[in-house]
Amino acid sequence: MWTDDDIGRVLERLRRQGNDDGRFEAKSCTTDIGNSVWESVSAFANTSGGTLLLGISEKDGFRPVDGFDQNRIVSKLMEGMGDGNPQGARLTNPPEYEIARCEYDGRPFLVVDIHENPVEDKPCYVTAKGPKSGGYRRMDDKDIRLTATEVFEFENATLPSPADRGIVPEATTADLNDEAVERIITVHEGSKALRGTTSRAERMARLNMTDNSGRIRLAGLLAAGQYPQQYYPKLLIDVSVHPDIRKSDPDGPRFVDRVLCDGNMPEAIDQAVETVAKNLRSPTFVVGAGARTDTEIPKEVLREAIANAVIHREYDSRFTGESVAVDVYPDRVEVSNPGGLWGGVTLETIANGISRCRNTTLVQLMHRIPYSREGAVTVEGGGTGIPLIIREMASRALGAPKFEAGPDRFKVTLARYGVEYQRNRQWLENLQVGLDRYEQTIILLLRQRGAMTVGQLHASLRIDSDDIRRILTGLVDKELVQLVGGAYMLIDGGERPIGSEPSACVQVNGLSMAERELLEALSSSKTLSAREIVEMTGRGLPSVRKLLRGLIAAGLVTATAPPSSRNRRYRLASYARR
Known part of the structure; x- marks a missing residue:
């Protein structure tokens, strides 16, 4: 909960910057709650949460307003959130919240923490206006009304998309590339997927390139089409190489290079990877008596980022006018696609290795399509792509990939390495x-x-x-x-x-690495809780407690309270040698 001192420092900061921001919003509301409060609640709930300062006037330098009725505003807020009187609720999908009563210069106001809604409870919107007019998101100090595509993405964020199974009305089997179709069928030969099929048409239907009537599905056209852009001109990968670290000024040169990578998606992905790689530096470094050339960003990282954008993008008709975009700048590469994160995935869980995809039919077709130059598959599947990108970028020690997710768009940014990569490789070689x-x-x-x-x-x-x-x-x-x-x-x-000779480390003999790790985390002058030790070591709580019991029994660690106490903390025994 907020204290007067803590929130006082926030008010002082807002006063210095002269306006609200993405985290805090001040509202005067002396005796009643206006529509703008509910708009801000919606915006915070649909974005990353935030804090309302009710009874604080931005115009008066972020100071409490005269005559603020704390009790009345608390009652109005709770009623509008639907607590105690659902009929009075002003919001659909109201968020969780906490209220703190605070004072500044002896005058009262309220601090209301608004939690971000879980994905299944978005959008939060003003009921009387409906989701398209009454839903908002937060951007800096503004409450921005949700667009139609943002509302659509929120409402369908946990529903598998039927779009990739949709029929392309004008397309016929002549619009499919025979070689690509045969390649897909071949990799499924002998599998249960084709069990009982005798004709090529049956196999294409079983694999969802077509429906049972032979009509072409969107997934089949994208995975094995001759030229899907005949029907969907923007379903391609737009690679743009920029001369500056920002998109070009209208009066200057717009692009150093630009390639619209088209054809079926395996072809487009391959063309996009090669186009980006061509526009990156390729440092050469010494390896023993020879030399080796590599790209700044490994091709497997580029392929994963671009392929992920293709298979995870939104293919609903509201989005087929947008391309996957790859922007190459002197210091970075950005890969972005229409469609937000899907299936409950968040930026915090994106790399946990769990595979979730809105376009299940497209993934089924593409994850086993080989590409000739590398002897691998276009899309690996199984949730391995993002962890691979993270590991490969980290292996160059030049910045983790940056992921950005909006309601209806996703972007990954990959830093370019320049000469630093070569220096790191040379340093590794020198270790011998x-x-x-x-x-x-x-x-x-x-x-x-x-x-x-x-x-x-x-x-x-x-x-x-x-x-x-x-x-x-x-x-x-x-x-x-x-x-x-x-x-x-x-x-x-x-x-x-x-x-x-290495520098001195832990010198206690007969202990495991895990036990030595815990001893190094502890001090004889400062106590730590078990959870603090968990954060320092990265071990699970049960493992830490078990190790601590052994170290206490060995006389190397002392505890400040009995095992049953919630205040139990640990320190290194004064006579323990490390």
């Missing part, structure tokens, strides 16, 4: 130690950031914490990494000549 991809990734991150806990490495790489510990144990054994104060760091900043 054989390292696998994951070991390279972790020590490059440690080189970049100085020191990281297991939990921080897990958050950056999306690799299982136990796998990270196994990799770190190997790096400790190779005398490249040390554990200090609960975090891992390179020995002597990674510049130590190989074979020299």
